[in-house]
Amino acid sequence: MFQQPTWRLWGEERVDGAIYTVYLKKVRYHRPTRSASSESDDEISHLEWETVRVRFVKAGTVERLVEALATDDGELESTYVNVFLATYRSFAECSRVLDLLVRRYEALAAEDTLPAHAPAAPGADHSHQHRKTLVACLHVWLDTYPEDFRQPPHHPALQQLLAFTQLHLPGSELHLKVLQKLAVFSAERNGGAHVGGGVCLAPGMRLSAHHTSTYRLPHVPHRHFAEQLTRMDMELFKKLVPHQCLGAIWSRRDKDRSHDAATVLATVNQFNAVSFRVISTILVEPNLRPADRAEILAAWFDIARELRVLKNFSSLKAIISGLQSNAVYRLRKTWALLPKEKSELFEELARIFSEDNNRWAQRELLMREGTAKFADTVGENDRQLQKLLHERGSPGVSHGTIPYLGTFLTDLTMIDTAIPDTVADGLINFDKRRKEFEVLAQIKLLQGAANAYHLPSDAMFDRWFDSVIILDDREAYQLSCQIEPPTNPPKERRPRKIVDNNNQCHRKNDSIASTSSSNSSQFYCETDGAANAWKRDSLERRTSPTRLSHGSSSSSLPSLDVSLSSANSGQKPPNGKAPATSPAYANTRNGPDFYIIRVTYESDCVETEGVVLYKSIMLSNNEHTPQVIRNAMLKLNLDGDPDAYTLAQVLPDREMVLPANANVYYAVNTAYNLNFILRPRKSQQAEPVANGKPKNKRN
Amino acid sequence: MREYKIVVLGSGGVGKSALTVQFVQGIFVEKYDPTIEDSYRKQVEVDGQQCMLEILDTAGTEQFTAMRDLYMKNGQGFVLVYSITAQSTFNDLQDLREQILRVKDKDDVPMVLVGNKCDLEAERVVGKQQGSNLANHFNCAFMETSAKAKVNVNDVFYDLVRQINKKSPKEDKKPQKKPIKCIFM
Ligand SMILES: Nc1nc2c(ncn2[C@@H]2O[C@H](COP(=O)(O)OP(=O)(O)O)[C@@H](O)[C@H]2O)c(=O)[nH]1
Ligand SMILES: [Mg+2]
Numbered sequence: 001m002f003q004q005p006t007w008r009l010w011g012e013e014r015v016d017g018a019i020y021t022v023y024l025k026k027v028r029y030h031r032p033t034r035s036a037s038s039e040s041d042d043e044i045s046h047l048e049w050e051t052v053r054v055r056f057v058k059a060g061t062v063e064r065l066v067e068a069l070a071t072d073d074g075e076l077e078s079t080y081v082n083v084f085l086a087t088y089r090s091f092a093e094c095s096r097v098l099d100l101l102v103r104r105y106e107a108l109a110a111e112d113t114l115p116a117h118a119p120a121a122p123g124a125d126h127s128h129q130h131r132k133t134l135v136a137c138l139h140v141w142l143d144t145y146p147e148d149f150r151q152p153p154h155h156p157a158l159q160q161l162l163a164f165t166q167l168h169l170p171g172s173e174l175h176l177k178v179l180q181k182l183a184v185f186s187a188e189r190n191g192g193a194h195v196g197g198g199v200c201l202a203p204g205m206r207l208s209a210h211h212t213s214t215y216r217l218p219h220v221p222h223r224h225f226a227e228q229l230t231r232m233d234m235e236l237f238k239k240l241v242p243h244q245c246l247g248a249i250w251s252r253r254d255k256d257r258s259h260d261a262a263t264v265l266a267t268v269n270q271f272n273a274v275s276f277r278v279i280s281t282i283l284v285e286p287n288l289r290p291a292d293r294a295e296i297l298a299a300w301f302d303i304a305r306e307l308r309v310l311k312n313f314s315s316l317k318a319i320i321s322g323l324q325s326n327a328v329y330r331l332r333k334t335w336a337l338l339p340k341e342k343s344e345l346f347e348e349l350a351r352i353f354s355e356d357n358n359r360w361a362q363r364e365l366l367m368r369e370g371t372a373k374f375a376d377t378v379g380e381n382d383r384q385l386q387k388l389l390h391e392r393g394s395p396g397v398s399h400g401t402i403p404y405l406g407t408f409l410t411d412l413t414m415i416d417t418a419i420p421d422t423v424a425d426g427l428i429n430f431d432k433r434r435k436e437f438e439v440l441a442q443i444k445l446l447q448g449a450a451n452a453y454h455l456p457s458d459a460m461f462d463r464w465f466d467s468v469i470i471l472d473d474r475e476a477y478q479l480s481c482q483i484e485p486p487t488n489p490p491k492e493r494r495p496r497k498i499v500d501n502n503n504q505c506h507r508k509n510d511s512i513a514s515t516s517s518s519n520s521s522q523f524y525c526e527t528d529g530a531a532n533a534w535k536r537d538s539l540e541r542r543t544s545p546t547r548l549s550h551g552s553s554s555s556s557l558p559s560l561d562v563s564l565s566s567a568n569s570g571q572k573p574p575n576g577k578a579p580a581t582s583p584a585y586a587n588t589r590n591g592p593d594f595y596i597i598r599v600t601y602e603s604d605c606v607e608t609e610g611v612v613l614y615k616s617i618m619l620s621n622n623e624h625t626p627q628v629i630r631n632a633m634l635k636l637n638l639d640g641d642p643d644a645y646t647l648a649q650v651l652p653d654r655e656m657v658l659p660a661n662a663n664v665y666y667a668v669n670t671a672y673n674l675n676f677i678l679r680p681r682k683s684q685q686a687e688p689v690a691n692g693k694p695k696n697k698r699n
Numbered sequence: 700m701r702e703y704k705i706v707v708l709g710s711g712g713v714g715k716s717a718l719t720v721q722f723v724q725g726i727f728v729e730k731y732d733p734t735i736e737d738s739y740r741k742q743v744e745v746d747g748q749q750c751m752l753e754i755l756d757t758a759g760t761e762q763f764t765a766m767r768d769l770y771m772k773n774g775q776g777f778v779l780v781y782s783i784t785a786q787s788t789f790n791d792l793q794d795l796r797e798q799i800l801r802v803k804d805k806d807d808v809p810m811v812l813v814g815n816k817c818d819l820e821a822e823r824v825v826g827k828q829q830g831s832n833l834a835n836h837f838n839c840a841f842m843e844t845s846a847k848a849k850v851n852v853n854d855v856f857y858d859l860v861r862q863i864n865k866k867s868p869k870e871d872k873k874p875q876k877k878p879i880k881c882i883f884m
């Protein structure tokens with residue numbers, strides 16, 4: 001099954017202000033089929049392949065990153081442009097990037113008009129193409145991220161762009177686009193009231209109608225409730241600005257994120273609001289008969305079930321969370337009154353969000369159903385859900401999907417935590433941004449899918465939603481204790497814990513591996529082993545330079561379904577057999593893009609204080625021994641020259657010292673735990689490395 | 700010597716690493732270097748008993764959730780940290796505690812609630828009363844600490860050792876390992 005990789009890592013190339021990763025790629029030339037051709041094999045065989053050199057920005061200064069929007073020969077680097085525009089906010093301000101773009105354009109234009117460069121000069125053509133590419137980037141930017149240019153009240157960036165187009169591109173499409181954007185923004189600013197004018201009546205209506213609220217759990221239409229919750233989620237999800245989910249923006253908790261991550265916050269708030277409503281409706285009347293309370297519980301199960309059919313994983317998870325909240329979860333007597341099939345239903349639904357195997361079930365579902373039309377995938381053991389979907393039978397309705405955003409936020413936070421923003425010399429680590437983009441693109445894709453919902457809004461539902469009394473944790477807990485006084489010692493927690501078939505399979509970097517690997521294939525259907533999508537794309541550009549149309553970054557993404565087959569084929573469902581368990585973890589066919597390794601520092605001086613047993617660092621593809629040692633030193637607070645240290649992997653019977661310049665990612669033995677020892681080089685003699693012999697005492 | 704496995708949990712940036720390093724090595728770490736998973740070992744004397752603490756310092760609550768269950772299964776005592784300067788870090792702890800109880804499948808697990816950065820009084824947004832209310836609700840101990848000014852740092856860990864002792868007295872561990880020096884399996 002071993003496939004010859006078509007991409008080979010050639011090495012790194014450093015220029016002033018940037019580092020490139022260089023690959024050698026075999027390019028296949030299409031040959032006519034044998035039958036259609038009369039030529040002999042010999043004649044074409046040596047024309048079949050050519051090796052070309054392709055380079056990708058790995059890291060660079062902002063200036064260099066902006067320059068890289070166009071390739072060396074001035075072509076548009078489509079994937080790169082998308083990644084850049086989706087993520088640049090984490091390393092530069094809008095105005096700075098715009099400034100650099102404009103200046104670059106002007107420099108190229110000046111070059112062009114220089115008398116020395118006669119029309120026939122070789123540079124002219126290239127420069128012209130280059131400038132065209134920069135204009136294309138500006139188009140993509142304006143179309144895809146108009147919010148960047150809003151900057152009320154004066155829209156400075158847009159004004160700058162206007163001045164630029166007036167000077168260099170009067171009457172061009174870009175010029176018109178800028179004018180139009182300006183008009184829209186200032187209309188919004190001046191006449192903002194007009195837009196909302198028609199809604200002025202709404203608050204009054206809401207007030208007067210307040211008393212007529214007629215929904216009352218448990219006797220509510222489940223399907224309708226699920227649809228209404230989905231409508232609320234959908235509105236927020238469609239408004240979600242994906243780049244606000246970036247770890248650097250969302251997860252820096254000590255900072256005020258209410259502004260920078262407002263759309264993320266809005267979905268989180270809605271999620272919590274739904275959970276609160278679950279808790280509150282179950283607890284708020286402490287004197288209810290247990291059977292009646294059980295009915296309310298069951299009503300929420302049924303609503304959750306409908307949400308599953310609607311593929312709204314956000315409210316579904318919110319309801320499950322509410323039901324699993326301590327105050328509700330502990331009501332053993334109430335839970336005990338539920339009929340067996342209801343408890344089964346709950347467990348099946350809760351299993352979707354089980355944390356096992358890094359939320360495998362949920363990811364799998366999202367992958368499979370993200371853009372698929374019907375909710376027809378359930379686990380083999382999910383009897384209740386199967387029954388339901390069977391009853392619903394004939395497909396005919398198509399829905400969108402609303403994901404539980406937390407999964408993506410976790411992935412993005414993890415990427416943000418694990419990968420440094422800058423590499424050596426303070427260059428911006430652009431490989432990190434590529435990784436982030438894979439997740440962002442997935443969110444965008446699902447946003448597109450959410451458009452498929454067509455749900456009417458019901459004002460009465462909104463009134464009900466607003467009228468539910470919210471309990472804080474303490475109140476909820478007190479009410480809960482009033483309903484069922486605590487018994488001590490409480491024996492078993494209800495409901496029974498979700499069966500854990502896969503317990504020892506939590507591997508360190510599950511999520512990183514699954515996100516990065518699962519997404520990398522989503523842009524293109526063919527998968528050839530080691531290569532990532534963006535590499536492939538960039539090459540394709542060489543053969544068909546017009547791949548990217550303006551503003552197509554989200555719409556051009558094919559379905560997520562494609563990625564499932566390749567990305568998860570190495571994994572087994574949680575209720576299946578456990579995957580092969582190599583402690584070092586490698587669960588996807590292509591292997592994860594990085595590992596987490598534990599590094600222990602061993603020196604001769606005996607410490608009397610406490611000690612560091614190990615610290616974990618990230619080991620990504622293409623990191624060579626000196627870089628890994630440097631990372632470990634940084635983490636362990638060691639100063640000095642990386643060459644003064646050796647790094648060895650601890651294997652059961654020996655240590656494997658890494659050669660001085662190995663690609664560590666490939667050098668490590670993933671059949672064992674990724675435990676390493678960093679120690680000062682014994683003497684400064686040349687090359688005491690790579691002996692691989694067992695070292696002194698070790699237990 | 701008895702070993703105690705302690706896990707430090709809480710949102711990113713609240714000072715989990717700073718507290719741990721202050722306790723283990725007696726220094727304050729100024730720079731913010733997000734943790735993936737670090738492990739420390741320190742021998743202390745609590746109430747006349749020598750104890751070996753193994754402390755696991757973790758990533759923020761919203762990070763690396765895949766690892767979390769595993770920590771929780773293995774941990775015997777938990778330090779739940781928030782920063783008195785950030786409300787959201789306080790709010791996160793409820794879920795965390797519930798996850799611990801679920802994973803351990805017990806209603807009562809040795810635990811200390813810690814409001815860190817109490818040297819930053821001017822930036823306080825979480826009141827001391829709020830902290831102690833939550834601790835009541837959790838039915839666990841509560842302390843405000845400063846990793847920077849060395850306030851209450853040792854007390855957090857000592858208290859946890861006492862709680863573990865109380866819950867499972869004298870469950871002597873396997874033959875003692877060599878102190879210090881790294882140990883791999
Ligand atoms: N003023 C003050 N700063 C602290 C304190 N504890 C931690 N910090 C700072 O807060 C930041 C985050 O701390 P860190 O321990 O890395 O947080 P962690 O993510 O929870 O491990 C660092 O810059 C620390 O220097 C404290 O008690 N007082
Ligand atoms: Mg930390």
